[in-house]
Amino acid sequence: MGLSLALNTARSSILASSSQMAVVSRNTAGASDPTYSRKIATLVAGGGAARVVVQRAADSALFYKMLETTSDTVKQQAVLEGIDKLKHTVGDSSLNQSSAARIGALSAALEQYANKPDDPILARAVVARANELVTMLNDATATIQRTRQEADASIAGSVARVNDLLSQFKSVNDAVVKGTASGIDVSDQLDTRDHLLAQLSEEMGISVVTRENNDIAIYTDSGVTLFERVPRKVEFSPTNTFNASTVGSAVIIDGVPVTGSGPMPLNSGRLVGLVQIRDQDAVLYQQQLDEVAEALIASFAEQSKADPTLFKAGLFAQSGTIDMPPGWDDDPASQASAGLAGKITVNAGIDPAKGGVLDRLRDGGANGDPDFVENPGVPTGSNAAYSDRLYKLSQNLSSDRPFNSALGLGDKTSVKNFAASSASWLEGNRKTVSTNVNYQMTLLSHASEALSNATGVNMDDETALMLQLEKSYSASAKLVSVVNEMLQTLLNAVR
Amino acid sequence: MKTTFISTISLWNSPRNALAKMQVDLAKANQEIATGRYSDVGLELGYRAGQGISLRQERSELDALIDGNGTVSLRLNVTKTSLDNIRSTAETYLNSLLSLPPLERGAETVRDSAALNLKALTAELNKSSGGQYLFAGTNTKQKPVNDYIAGSPAKTAVDAAFLGHFGRTQTAPTVFDITAEEMRLFLNDSTNDFNKLFDGSDWDKWSAAADKNIESKISTSEKIETSTNANEAAMRKLAKAYTIASDLGIAGMRTETQQVVVDKVMQLLGEVTNDLVEIQARLGDAETKVKSANDRMDLQRKILDQGVGRLEEVDPAEAKTRVDALTTQIQMSYSLTAQLRQLSLLNYL
Numbered sequence: 001m002g003l004s005l006a007l008n009t010a011r012s013s014i015l016a017s018s019s020q021m022a023v024v025s026r027n028t029a030g031a032s033d034p035t036y037s038r039k040i041a042t043l044v045a046g047g048g049a050a051r052v053v054v055q056r057a058a059d060s061a062l063f064y065k066m067l068e069t070t071s072d073t074v075k076q077q078a079v080l081e082g083i084d085k086l087k088h089t090v091g092d093s094s095l096n097q098s099s100a101a102r103i104g105a106l107s108a109a110l111e112q113y114a115n116k117p118d119d120p121i122l123a124r125a126v127v128a129r130a131n132e133l134v135t136m137l138n139d140a141t142a143t144i145q146r147t148r149q150e151a152d153a154s155i156a157g158s159v160a161r162v163n164d165l166l167s168q169f170k171s172v173n174d175a176v177v178k179g180t181a182s183g184i185d186v187s188d189q190l191d192t193r194d195h196l197l198a199q200l201s202e203e204m205g206i207s208v209v210t211r212e213n214n215d216i217a218i219y220t221d222s223g224v225t226l227f228e229r230v231p232r233k234v235e236f237s238p239t240n241t242f243n244a245s246t247v248g249s250a251v252i253i254d255g256v257p258v259t260g261s262g263p264m265p266l267n268s269g270r271l272v273g274l275v276q277i278r279d280q281d282a283v284l285y286q287q288q289l290d291e292v293a294e295a296l297i298a299s300f301a302e303q304s305k306a307d308p309t310l311f312k313a314g315l316f317a318q319s320g321t322i323d324m325p326p327g328w329d330d331d332p333a334s335q336a337s338a339g340l341a342g343k344i345t346v347n348a349g350i351d352p353a354k355g356g357v358l359d360r361l362r363d364g365g366a367n368g369d370p371d372f373v374e375n376p377g378v379p380t381g382s383n384a385a386y387s388d389r390l391y392k393l394s395q396n397l398s399s400d401r402p403f404n405s406a407l408g409l410g411d412k413t414s415v416k417n418f419a420a421s422s423a424s425w426l427e428g429n430r431k432t433v434s435t436n437v438n439y440q441m442t443l444l445s446h447a448s449e450a451l452s453n454a455t456g457v458n459m460d461d462e463t464a465l466m467l468q469l470e471k472s473y474s475a476s477a478k479l480v481s482v483v484n485e486m487l488q489t490l491l492n493a494v495r
Numbered sequence: 496m497k498t499t500f501i502s503t504i505s506l507w508n509s510p511r512n513a514l515a516k517m518q519v520d521l522a523k524a525n526q527e528i529a530t531g532r533y534s535d536v537g538l539e540l541g542y543r544a545g546q547g548i549s550l551r552q553e554r555s556e557l558d559a560l561i562d563g564n565g566t567v568s569l570r571l572n573v574t575k576t577s578l579d580n581i582r583s584t585a586e587t588y589l590n591s592l593l594s595l596p597p598l599e600r601g602a603e604t605v606r607d608s609a610a611l612n613l614k615a616l617t618a619e620l621n622k623s624s625g626g627q628y629l630f631a632g633t634n635t636k637q638k639p640v641n642d643y644i645a646g647s648p649a650k651t652a653v654d655a656a657f658l659g660h661f662g663r664t665q666t667a668p669t670v671f672d673i674t675a676e677e678m679r680l681f682l683n684d685s686t687n688d689f690n691k692l693f694d695g696s697d698w699d700k701w702s703a704a705a706d707k708n709i710e711s712k713i714s715t716s717e718k719i720e721t722s723t724n725a726n727e728a729a730m731r732k733l734a735k736a737y738t739i740a741s742d743l744g745i746a747g748m749r750t751e752t753q754q755v756v757v758d759k760v761m762q763l764l765g766e767v768t769n770d771l772v773e774i775q776a777r778l779g780d781a782e783t784k785v786k787s788a789n790d791r792m793d794l795q796r797k798i799l800d801q802g803v804g805r806l807e808e809v810d811p812a813e814a815k816t817r818v819d820a821l822t823t824q825i826q827m828s829y830s831l832t833a834q835l836r837q838l839s840l841l842n843y844l
Contacts, residue, residue, distance in 0.1 A: 031503050031504070032503075032504060034504060038502075087537060090544070092536055092537070093536055093537070093547040093548050094532070094536075094551075094807075096548075096555075098548055100545065100548045100549065100552065101548050101552060103552075104551070104556065105552075105555060107552075107556065108552075108556045108558070109559070111556065111559050111560065111563065111712060112559045112562060112563050115563035115566060115712060116563065116566055116625075118626065118636050377633075377634060382634055382637055383633050383634045383705055384634060384635045384636035384637075385627065385631075385632070385633040385635040385636075385705075385709045385722075386633050387633070387709070387710060387711075388710075391710075391718070416549070416552065420545035420546075420548050420549045420552075421545050422545075423544055423545045423548055424541075424542050424543065424544050424545030424546070425542070426537075426544075427537040427538070427540060427541055427544035427545075428542035430537065430538055430541070431540075431541030431542070432541070445512060449505055452502045452504055452505045453501050453502055453505050454500075456504050457503060458500065458502055458503050458506075459503045459839065459840070459841075460503070460839065460840040461500075463839075463840040463841060463844075464840065467844075
């Protein structure tokens with residue numbers, strides 16, 4: 001029966017046009033969603049009927065490239081954020097608030113005092129500069145440790161997000177697998193799943209393996225399983241307070257530590273950047289400041305006349321003791337004790353604000369022991385223009401002394417230069433990382449543009465398609481009405 | 496898949512993507528024009544940031560040195576004036592002794608003007624400037640010379656030495672009996688208590704000054720002596736000459752003995768003039784060094800300033816050009832965005 005076949009075909013064509021229209025409207029709705037990927041309604045005609053299969057525009061190569069670039073960018077951004085915080089300890093060079101600038105100011109004040117050692121105003125200026133320097137070192141230590149603590153807290157946040165994303169991923173992935181197996185349209189779930197992957201790649205570098213029925217397994221870029229049918233546990237125990245000797249804990253995925261010196265360390269993602277700040281950059285910077293503090297204490301140290309091997313603290317001391325820090329005169333230098341920059345203070349025996357005697361700066365004997373007095377004037381306190389010791393102290397600040405060469409700033413230099421190099425090191429790092437961030441950002445924007453062009457929606461295209469569908473719908477509808485008329489004619493003839 | 500396909504998001508965003516970056520650059524360029532320096536010096540210089548800090552420190556060190564040299568110059572100047580006073584007093588006294596045979600003018604005059612001169616010498620040596628005793632060496636907070644008055648350690652020592660040697664006080668009438676030979680012996684025997692008081696260790700009864708002079712760092716590399724002290728040979732000889740003339744009882748002596756005393760005084764004063772000139776020359780030399788060090792450091796300061804400038808400053812003209820270019824670009828991007836919005840097939844249906 002030809003006519004009824006024609007009618008059926010026209011009917012299925014109308015149905016197909018409607019479903020195609022539905023896809024067009026879905027696409028139009030998703031046009032401004034960057035995570036939406038275009039749906040393609042393919043018309044399969046045959047056997048006298050038309051059927052619509054919905055497919056999804058995807059480009060896995062571009063998508064994985066974008067994931068990788070995201071991880072790299074976010075890692076560099078995390079590092080840059082941390083270094084920016086550390087940068088506050090250096091400030092702008094014109095503000096003279098870096099440790100190097102403060103040491104310079106101290107040295108200038110010392111020379112001025114040495115030129116007129118009987119002037120207590122100048123002595124007071126030296127102590128004031130010393131106090132500023134000490135405050136800067138203490139504050140910088142606090143800033144560094146706070147930066148580490150914040151990085152640690154961010155790691156905890158990042159790990160929580162990963163766990164959350166993984167559990168979402170599980171439900172979406174299950175839906176995809178089930179849907180694919182039963183042949184229904186899962187394209188929206190696929191979009192969601194890709195979006196979750198993109199979010200996950202911000203936290204850590206991942207690699208993705210697609211398997212039967214669209215099932216996905218996720219591994220970290222170092223190869224640790226993150227998701228395979230079920231999410232693996234990502235663990236981290238945050239540390240609440242940091243001091244210079246605190247070691248932050250590692251992130252553990254599926255029982256394997258993936259940060260620090262483990263066998264499978266992550267290579268990219270925010271976690272890596274945060275760990276780098278917490279365990280490397282901030283720690284190294286702290287060690288540099290500790291060396292500066294040790295060099296300062298050593299530069300002002302006083303030698304006993306009775307026992308030339310005995311030294312006590314001069315203008316600078318460790319908080320609460322007048323003993324020299326352990327290992328202060330080693331050559332080649334060992335690393336200063338952790339957190340010394342946070343403990344250095346102006347000796348209470350000299351600082352008049354703490355009840356000290358200013359003249360001891362000039363004469364020696366900061367701690368009240370006559371055995372350490374260098375001024376030959378008798379009685380003590382006479383010979384007020386004695387400047388030898390002051391010149392020697394100022395000389396100490398600019399003469400070479402050993403530093404821990406593992407810090408990357410050379411092994412023998414003056415404390416002034418060492419502090420300036422430390423500032424250079426920090427700014428140099430900042431510049432490098434900042435350049436990297438810019439570069440990665442550009443890469444990322446290219447990658448996402450390419451991906452968007454491959455999988456995004458073009459509204460004009462959809463509109464044109466809509467017009468096409470409208471015509472085909474009209475034609476099918478016309479067919480139905482013509483067939484209807486023909487049947488009517490036939491029926492009329494029969495009647 | 497179509498060969499040329501662009502998503503609507505890409506198309507619409509294309510003029511906008513670079514906009515944020517351009518705006519950041521614009522803000523940076525604006526700031527650079529306003530301040531004349533890089534907007535973020537540390538980021539711009541990177542590993543060279545330490546250089547900027549070091550240059551500034553070197554400059555502030557020079558500032559401190561030049562500042563300190565002001566004090567040094569003042570001290571040198573005042574010291575030189577004092578030395579001039581001391582020298583002219585000594586010369587006038589010497590001339591008065593030379594011009595007329597002193598004994599015709601009366602031994603009392605010789606004695607009294609010597610006593611006045613001794614006082615004047617003490618006053619000059621105790622002069623202070625900027626809170627420092629000028630002739631105290633490094634012991635600047637202690638008055639260097641004790642006044643020569645009854646009961647002072649020096650006066651007591653002189654009295655004792657005279658009494659010990661001659662067996663009478665300077666005011667006793669029997670001073671007339673001292674022969675010229677005895678007096679010559681007393682004045683020239685370097686081992687007796689009187690001479691030891693001036694040339695030997697007993698000088699500390701006169702002076703509390705330190706032998707060591709103030710040393711000042713006048714430039715980053717030079718450290719020189721920039722003061723003198725009351726223990727110099729010239730000062731000792733002056734004090735000795737004035738003491739001999741004023742306090743050995745010259746008025747009561749016989750003429751030959753008086754002549755011995757006056758001769759000794761004239762000999763001492765003659766030597767003093769040379770010694771004083773030598774000290775003055777030394778201080779003048781220091782003053783010249785300070786001045787030339789200042790000139791040099793002024794020059795260095797300028798060079799350091801230029802160094803900081805080369806490192807951290809931007810060319811404002813270049814920054815302005817950048818602002819102009821960026822403004823144009825941003826405007827173009829705005830107008831393109833607006834135009835793209837109208838590009839839609841829907842408008843033509």
